[in-house]
Amino acid sequence: MRARWGGLCGLAGLLASAWVAGCAARMEDNESLTIFAAASLAEVFQAVGEAHRQANPAAEIVFNFAASDQLAQQLLAGSPADLFASADQVQMQIAVDAGLVDVALRRVFARNRMVIVVPSDNPAAIASLADLARPGVRLVLAAPEVPAGHYARLILARASADAAYGPGFEPAVLANVRSLEENVRAVLAKVVLGEADAGIVYLTDALTTGRGEAFAIEIPSGLNAVTEYWIAPLSGGTHPEQAEEFLVTLLSAEGQSILARYGFEPVGP
């Protein structure tokens, strides 16, 4: 009997402490600026957030990093946020069309380009874009609705229109696709783990890998997609002034130089 009470007390204690710990973590949310940002912005936005906090010590920022299409759907479903940073115009337009973003307030804050990543030992001996069409290559792309997947397909379509690759290029490459991941970092993870022979990710993603984890192979610039990152304050946001302050930091010389440091192409202050 005593053991049973002891067990119950233990369980109650465990639940109570889990609740308290959860509350402590939540305490920040009410006063914080909530930023929904594309998965590929994870490191650079943390850095910009740090710079912003140094200039504005009172600022609290909470990030939600995920594929831009997932973020758009969360916003459509009513998830509260103050800023939305999307990796392509399509997902930002979805937010505009839903009335969540004022079309006049959205702007491009950085650019990027795609590269092919291969594992450190390059098991399929990929040396160029053309090699992706070779039968048997285990290719992983992001799902078509994810900006990275959308850009990858754009590149393949452009290559197929180019005489050097021929119209058979795109179907041959797509036939090699083994998985359509839900965000670009999952693509990178599969490559770094050696599960895939190759993936198409942002240059900046390839730069986040540790030394020797993976290698990047350039895509000819004529075929490459110039990816645009858009950011906009959300009409339903509860911290409009803080959102504007963050945007100022992001678009300032310091913010743009942080972007450049992580491999993004700044748009200039």
Add this chain to the structure above:
Amino acid sequence: MADWVVHGRRSRPARANGAGLRDLWRWASLPFVVFLFLPLIALLLRATPERLWETLGTRPVQQAVGLSLRTAAAATGLSIALGTPVAYVLARRRFRLKRLVEALVDLPVVLPPAVAGLALLMAFGRRGLLGGALEALGIPIGFSPTAVVLAQTFVAAPYYVRAAAIGFSQVQAELEQAASIDGASGRQVFLKVTVPLAWHGLVSGAALTWARALGEFGATIIFAGNFPGRTQTMPLAIYLGFQIDLDVALTLAVILGGFSALTLILVRTLLQQEPPAGGS
């Protein structure tokens, strides 16, 4: 005066007291029942039959349904084939590492599916523990329906093993001994005495495994990836379809929910028809 007070307290009729308490229990149960009921009803209301039928005809949906059914069936079969010996040993034998084996069998039930997926990747992935050997043997597991089946089996088999072990342990050993004394071979004892008597446990365990395998998501997306027709099972299609086309997600959700309900009904009717386990 004092007598009356005491008398007054004691004279509250006992029956009214009991009835009041019963109503309290019923009212207290209402929130949870409503909580379970509401989302299911909301799902059915949102998915109209015409949209359901339309989406059912599309290729991605058909691929997801077909793949889910095939892989879940394979996973259930594998669980029964591999799990029955374990269940029997756990029910009948006593050995030194028994508690460890029991804990190991129970682990996938409490393990978060994403953790299971990652662990499977570390073991069977191309650069995993066994991955290299399997590649050399020409058995590529990654990104294939095989990986889906493995993921589903890993998370779902424990349900079968647990239920089967309980079922076997309820079969009285004397019945088995009596049968073998009467001349039945080991196989005959097992098939004709043990299994029929443990039937409840085996069937309900298999049903739970089937349902769990059908609904598996986390381990599948990490270990097997996501590709229509090859590894995109219904739960994956719902999760990703939710981001593109709500109709697709709703249709698959209703189908998947329907399968779960069907399984439950089938198992309950099946088990109700069976006579109770021998001896009890």
